[in-house]
Amino acid sequence: MDIHALTRELNVKNDSKIVLLVADGLGGLPLAPGGKTELETARKPNLDALAKIGVQGGSIPVCPGISPGSGPGHLGLFGYDPIQYLIGRGALEATGIGFQMEPGDVAARGNFCTLDAAGKISDRRAGRIPSEESAPLAIRLREVKIPGYEIFVEPVKEHRFVVVFRGAGLAGAVKDTDPQATGVAPLLADATDGGSRKMADLANQWIAAATKLLAGEKKANGLTLRGFAARPKLPSYEEVYGLKAAAIAVYPMYKGLARLVGMEIVGKAQTLADQMDVLEANWKKYDFFFIHFKYTDSTGEDGNFDAKVKKIEELDSAVPRITALKPKVLIVTGDHSTPSYLKSHSWHPVPTLLVSDCCRPDGHATFGENTTVRGGLGQFEAKYLMTLALANAGRLAKYGA
Amino acid sequence: MDIHALTRELNVKNDSKIVLLVADGLGGLPLAPGGKTELETARKPNLDALAKIGVQGGSIPVCPGISPGSGPGHLGLFGYDPIQYLIGRGALEATGIGFQMEPGDVAARGNFCTLDAAGKISDRRAGRIPSEESAPLAIRLREVKIPGYEIFVEPVKEHRFVVVFRGAGLAGAVKDTDPQATGVAPLLADATDGGSRKMADLANQWIAAATKLLAGEKKANGLTLRGFAARPKLPSYEEVYGLKAAAIAVYPMYKGLARLVGMEIVGKAQTLADQMDVLEANWKKYDFFFIHFKYTDSTGEDGNFDAKVKKIEELDSAVPRITALKPKVLIVTGDHSTPSYLKSHSWHPVPTLLVSDCCRPDGHATFGENTTVRGGLGQFEAKYLMTLALANAGRLAKYGA
Numbered sequence: 001m002d003i004h005a006l007t008r009e010l011n012v013k014n015d016s017k018i019v020l021l022v023a024d025g026l027g028g029l030p031l032a033p034g035g036k037t038e039l040e041t042a043r044k045p046n047l048d049a050l051a052k053i054g055v056q057g058g059s060i061p062v063c064p065g066i067s068p069g070s071g072p073g074h075l076g077l078f079g080y081d082p083i084q085y086l087i088g089r090g091a092l093e094a095t096g097i098g099f100q101m102e103p104g105d106v107a108a109r110g111n112f113c114t115l116d117a118a119g120k121i122s123d124r125r126a127g128r129i130p131s132e133e134s135a136p137l138a139i140r141l142r143e144v145k146i147p148g149y150e151i152f153v154e155p156v157k158e159h160r161f162v163v164v165f166r167g168a169g170l171a172g173a174v175k176d177t178d179p180q181a182t183g184v185a186p187l188l189a190d191a192t193d194g195g196s197r198k199m200a201d202l203a204n205q206w207i208a209a210a211t212k213l214l215a216g217e218k219k220a221n222g223l224t225l226r227g228f229a230a231r232p233k234l235p236s237y238e239e240v241y242g243l244k245a246a247a248i249a250v251y252p253m254y255k256g257l258a259r260l261v262g263m264e265i266v267g268k269a270q271t272l273a274d275q276m277d278v279l280e281a282n283w284k285k286y287d288f289f290f291i292h293f294k295y296t297d298s299t300g301e302d303g304n305f306d307a308k309v310k311k312i313e314e315l316d317s318a319v320p321r322i323t324a325l326k327p328k329v330l331i332v333t334g335d336h337s338t339p340s341y342l343k344s345h346s347w348h349p350v351p352t353l354l355v356s357d358c359c360r361p362d363g364h365a366t367f368g369e370n371t372t373v374r375g376g377l378g379q380f381e382a383k384y385l386m387t388l389a390l391a392n393a394g395r396l397a398k399y400g401a
Numbered sequence: 402m403d404i405h406a407l408t409r410e411l412n413v414k415n416d417s418k419i420v421l422l423v424a425d426g427l428g429g430l431p432l433a434p435g436g437k438t439e440l441e442t443a444r445k446p447n448l449d450a451l452a453k454i455g456v457q458g459g460s461i462p463v464c465p466g467i468s469p470g471s472g473p474g475h476l477g478l479f480g481y482d483p484i485q486y487l488i489g490r491g492a493l494e495a496t497g498i499g500f501q502m503e504p505g506d507v508a509a510r511g512n513f514c515t516l517d518a519a520g521k522i523s524d525r526r527a528g529r530i531p532s533e534e535s536a537p538l539a540i541r542l543r544e545v546k547i548p549g550y551e552i553f554v555e556p557v558k559e560h561r562f563v564v565v566f567r568g569a570g571l572a573g574a575v576k577d578t579d580p581q582a583t584g585v586a587p588l589l590a591d592a593t594d595g596g597s598r599k600m601a602d603l604a605n606q607w608i609a610a611a612t613k614l615l616a617g618e619k620k621a622n623g624l625t626l627r628g629f630a631a632r633p634k635l636p637s638y639e640e641v642y643g644l645k646a647a648a649i650a651v652y653p654m655y656k657g658l659a660r661l662v663g664m665e666i667v668g669k670a671q672t673l674a675d676q677m678d679v680l681e682a683n684w685k686k687y688d689f690f691f692i693h694f695k696y697t698d699s700t701g702e703d704g705n706f707d708a709k710v711k712k713i714e715e716l717d718s719a720v721p722r723i724t725a726l727k728p729k730v731l732i733v734t735g736d737h738s739t740p741s742y743l744k745s746h747s748w749h750p751v752p753t754l755l756v757s758d759c760c761r762p763d764g765h766a767t768f769g770e771n772t773t774v775r776g777g778l779g780q781f782e783a784k785y786l787m788t789l790a791l792a793n794a795g796r797l798a799k800y801g802a
Contacts, residue, residue, distance in 0.1 A: 001484050006467060053434040358742060360749050361434045362774055376771075378750075378780035380465055387466030391748045398746050399463055400470040400483070401493045 003079065003387060004240040006399065011242040016328035016393040018243070018288045019279075020385075022077060023315055024070075024254075025297030025338025027350045027369060031305060038300070038308040038340060039351055040368035044316035047332060047353065050323070051367040054330075055359045057377025058349025058369075059385060061336045067347045070096075073335030074257045078290075079241070079386030080234060087260070088172055088229020094162045095256030097154055101231040106170045106199055109227045110153075110161040111178060112137065112220035113186070115211075119222075121182045125159040126220040134159060137220055144209040151206060163225065165203070171196040171230055174203060178224035186224045199228065236262025237288065241390060246282055248275045249292035258290055272314060276321040283325055291322075297345075300338030308340050329356045329392045331385065332367070349379050356392035404480065404788060405641040407800065412643040417729035417794040419644070419689045420680075423478060424716055425471075425655075426698030426739025428751040428770060432706060439701070439709040439741060440752055441769035445717035448733065448754065451724070452768040455731075456760045458778020459750025459770075460786060462737045468748045471497075474736030475658045479691075480642070480787030481635060488661070489573055489630020495563045496657030498555055502632040507571045507600055509629045511554075511562040512579060513538065513621035514587070516612075520623075522583050526560040527621040535560060538621055545610040550603060564626065566604070572597040572631055575604060579625035587625045600629065637663025638689065642791060647683055649676045650693035659691055673715060677722040684726055692723075698746075701739030709741050730757045730793045732786065733768070750780050757793035 028038035061068040061076050062083065071092045072082030087095070090107035101107060112134055114123035126134070135155035141163070142153050149167035156162055173196040177187045189203035203225060214221045237245040239262070246266045247258030255265045264286070267278030275291055282289075293315050299308035322330060333352040336345045351372045362376030377388070390396045429439035462469040462477050463484065472493050473483035488496070491508035502508060513535055515524035527535070536556035542564075543554050550568035557563055574597035578588045590604035604626060615622045638646040640663070647667045648659030656666045665687070668679030676692055683690075694716050700709035723731060734753040737746045752773045763777030778789070791797045 001464065003464065006464075006484075010467070358430060358740070358747070360430050360438075360740075360770060363435075363771055374775050376750075376774045377465075378459065378774070380780075384465035387464065388748070389466075391466035391468065396466065396468065396748075398468050398470050400473040400488065401490055 003081070003383060004235060007240050007387060007390060007396065010397045010399060012395050012397050013242055014394055016287070016395065017283070017325070018329045018389050018393050019291065019322055019327045019331065020077065020289065020389070021291045021293070021322065021330070021332045023293045023296040023312070023332065023334050025300045025336060025345065026334025027337025027339065027346070027348050028300065028308065029339035029341040029348070031341055037369045038305055039312055040370065042309045042312035042316065044312060044367070046316045046319035047367045048365060050319065050330070050332070050353055050355050051364045051371065053361055054353050054355035055362045055377055056351065056353045056364060056367060056372045056375035058372045058375070058379040059333055059352040059382045060349050060379055061382050063381070065347045067345045068336050069345065070253055070335060071257065074254065076382030077333065077335055077385055078261050079383055080261065081383050085232060085234060087232045089227025090162070090172070090229040091231055093156065093227065094154070094164055095260065096253040097156060097162060098252035098256060099152065099154055099162065099164060100259065101164060102166065103231055104168070104170060105164050105166050106172045106228055106230050107162060107164045108203070108225040108229070110163050111224045111226065112159045112161070113222045113224055114219050115222035119185050121179065121184060121186065121222065123219070124178065124182060124224070128158050129219050131155065131157050134161070134220060137214065137217065140213060141210050144206055144213060146202065146205055149202060159220070163206070165199065170199045170202070172199065172228045174200045174228040176224070176226040177203070177207065178226050186222060189225065203228070232260060234261050238262055241386065242395070243288040244286050245288040245290065246286040247290045247292070248278045249290070250275070251292070251294050254292040254294070263290060272318050276318055279322065280325065296334065297338045300340045301343055303340050303343040305340040328394070329354065329389050331389060333385065352377060352385065354388060354392065359392055404784060405636060408641050408788060408791060408797065411798045411800055413796050413798050414643055415795055417688070417796065418684070418726070419730045419790050419794050420692065420723055420728040420732070421478065421690065421790070422692045422694070422723065422731065422733045424694045424697040424713070424733065424735050426701045426737060426746065427735025428738025428740065428747070428749050429701065429709065430740035430742040430749070432742055438770045439706055440713055441771065443710045443713035443717065445713060445768070447717045447720035448768045449766060451720070451731070451733070451754055451756050452765045452772065454762055455754050455756035456763045456778055457752065457754045457765060457768060457773045457776035459773045459776070459780040460734055460753040460783045461750050461780055462783050464782070466748045468746045469737050470746065471654055471736060472658065475655070477783030478734065478736055478786055479662050480784055481662065482784050486633060486635055488633045490628025491563070491573070491630040492632055494557065494628065495555070495565055496661065497654040498557060498563060499653035499657060500553065500555055500563065500565060501660065502565060503567065504632055504634070505569070505571060506565050506567050507573045507629055507631050508563060508565045509604070509626040511564050512625045512627065513560045513562070514623045514625055515620050516623035520586050522580065522585060522587060522623065524620070525579065525583060525625070529559050530620050532556065532558050535562070535621060538615065538618065541614060542611050545607055545614060547603065547606055552607060560621070564607070566600065571600045571603070573600065573629045575601045575629040577625070577627040578604070578608065579627050587623060590626065604629070633661060635662050639663055642787065643796065644689040645687050646689040646691065647687040648691045648693070649679045650691070651676070652693070652695050655693040655695070664691060673719050677719055680723065681726065697735065698739045701741045702744055704741045704744040706741040729795070730755065730790050732790060734786065751783070753778060753786065755789060755793065760793055
């Protein structure tokens with residue numbers, strides 16, 4: 001089912017405000033059976049107060065058992081089926097470093113590698129060359145010019161960089177040039193459909209010229225490209241929900257994901273307090289606010305249970321500044337779980353709390369994984385969260401007579 | 402997934418009886434957080450007794466956040482995917498006033514309007530002409546005859562009427578003739594696909610003749626047609642479930658919806674007691690009984706919390722007459738929620754109770770929104786309710802070996 005066909009058809013305009021507060025990787029695990037999760041351990045009086053007047057449930061990012069990356073995790077929360085809408089690796093990498101891809105652009109992830117005298121790869125990652133050495137090389141690659149195209153090269157980290165090709169008639173169905181082995185030469189870029197041949201030719205021209213430029217380097221005298229991907233075609237929030245949406249994020253990746261669905265990036269917040277300032281300053285200008293809090297994920301990835309608890313407590317302390325603005329709908333959730341026990345993204349349903357005057361409270365007094373199990377939202381696919389938000393905001397008409 | 406492909410394939414005949422008791426708009430909301438819903442407030446000893454031996458859950462009419470009209474609400478309960486099977490506006494209007502559309506019929510909603518001397522619309526609703534004045538006009542329009550076709554005109558209310566076209570080769574993809582504006586003439590009926598051109602031509606002929614007939618009227622001297630729709634093609638209960646089904650409803654809309662899926666309309670009940678009489682009188686003749694109770698919806702639409710509570714109590718008092726017949730499966734549910742707090746249909750999951758000797762009771766002692774949250778049926782899309790009913794009735798064989 002195309003949920004956006006429904007949200008378009010049933011769209012109602014009003015002056016309600018919706019806030020989507022995303023604590024990245026919010027869901028967790030107890031360290032041992034019978035124990036509490038990070039969220040259940042945290043002292044979070046403000047979120048617990050919301051639980052009393054709200055309804056909670058478990059958001060399934062993709063489908064049971066599937067752990068999403070940041071791309072599908074956020075697309076799901078934004079109401080875009082993460083199976084239907086794919087953000088290719090190259091496009092996600094470009095987005096993640098803040099590069100603003102335009103429609104028609106194709107991005108690829110680049111690796112510096114070491115080639116031997118015969119042109120065969122002796123180290124696929126150029127000895128994990130440090131960023132200080134690789135960044136100037138990536139910037140030097142901007143010297144490669146190919147008539148009719150704009151080509152952007154951005155350093156990422158260590159042996160990694162991004163290259164974005166811009167020009168008419170490019171498409172992303174091109175195979176990796178990394179042979180995933182040493183002792184062999186990099187592969188030629190090869191199109192997997194007719195529409196991508198131009199891109200493959202362009203990539204091969206560019207790689208040849210770039211490799212020539214790197215010839216004198218000791219470690220990084222070659223390169224491979226992986227994950228060719230065009231900018232994904234995502235209908236905008238304005239178009240599918242009739243919402244003027246703002247994103248208040250600190251990290252480029254989340255600003256980039258929000259931009260892909262047509263949100264405007266507002267403010268230059270560096271801290272949660274900054275983000276609240278930006279929210280207040282822009283309250284009248286937008287219908288919808290996506291606020292991204294990164295540190296529940298990064299502490300989970302570090303496997304630091306106590307630090308994740310502290311970050312949840314920090315988030316909790318910001319909640320009164322949101323509720324003081326009296327949004328019609330406030331949702332607190334995550335794009336996926338990142339249990340510190342696993343030190344990684346996971347598939348577990350994400351604790352999700354929705355508050356509105358018509359949300360049908362489910363009688364819980366706290367917000368946590370085990371209360372969501374008995375929550376009024378049940379377990380639901382993340383892609384339905386926006387429909388629920390719109391419904392609670394009075395922004396959806398009745399379906400059928 | 403086509404659930405009917407399964408129910409057809411796995412169909413088993415037996416002499417079990419299934420009762421589907423639909424309290425329209427059953428689900429509600431508390432008036433304030435911490436309060437009880439209408440269903441939770443009602444004194445309903447009989448339903449609570451069923452809760453002790455039954456299993457409950459929340460039925461999602463369409464998908465999370467979507468509030469259905471009566472058409473999709475009932476189609477879902479009847480096991481027909483409400484996104485896949487659409488009942489067009491004209492067909493629903495005709496159905497709602499008790500008109501029995503035949504396959505191939507096309508119905509449209511008509512509005513009387515006021516035209517000025519230049520033939521432009523000065524009032525799109527003919528001054529909301531009272532029904533006493535408009536009904537005779539609608540009936541006069543039956544005088545318009547077009548060779549090769551049967552054309553039925555039925556009054557509805559105030560400026561509204563229904564017209565149904567019958568004849569070979571008609572289809573419903575025809576645009577509205579209502580320009581949704583004053584100061585312009587009504588539009589010509591225009592087909593949006595080749596197969597509907599005949600219908601558009603017929604509509605234009607009919608409109609021209611009908612408008613001539615109305616020429617002398619002060620207010621209602623013109624008309625527009627909207628929502629052209631063929632009778633939806635719905636496979637019958639007999640065909641998809643192997644059930645001989647009876648509908649016991651008071652209002653034409655629900656009789657009409659039941660007829661569209663091949664149920665027989667039995668009795669002429671005007672009250673719930675009448676409906677129970679009809680149920681008893683027909684018990685041996687059918688496998689499946691759909692009993693529709695309207696007033697939980699209408700009191701909800703009125704925003705009258707206490708009246709809705711009373712209607713639930715009235716419904717409860719009828720339950721012993723159903724259980725005395727010892728149905729193999731009894732389901733109590735609604736087609737959607739109609740919280741009196743919202744005075745409208747809503748998206749909230751509908752409290753649903755299923756009782757059979759093999760239903761796996763979930764240990765609740767009452768039936769209400771907050772117990773359904775922890776109910777054994779969980780939250781499920783309404784379209785699966787019939788499969789559950791059939792399974793509990795022993796009417797579905799094992800799938801695969």
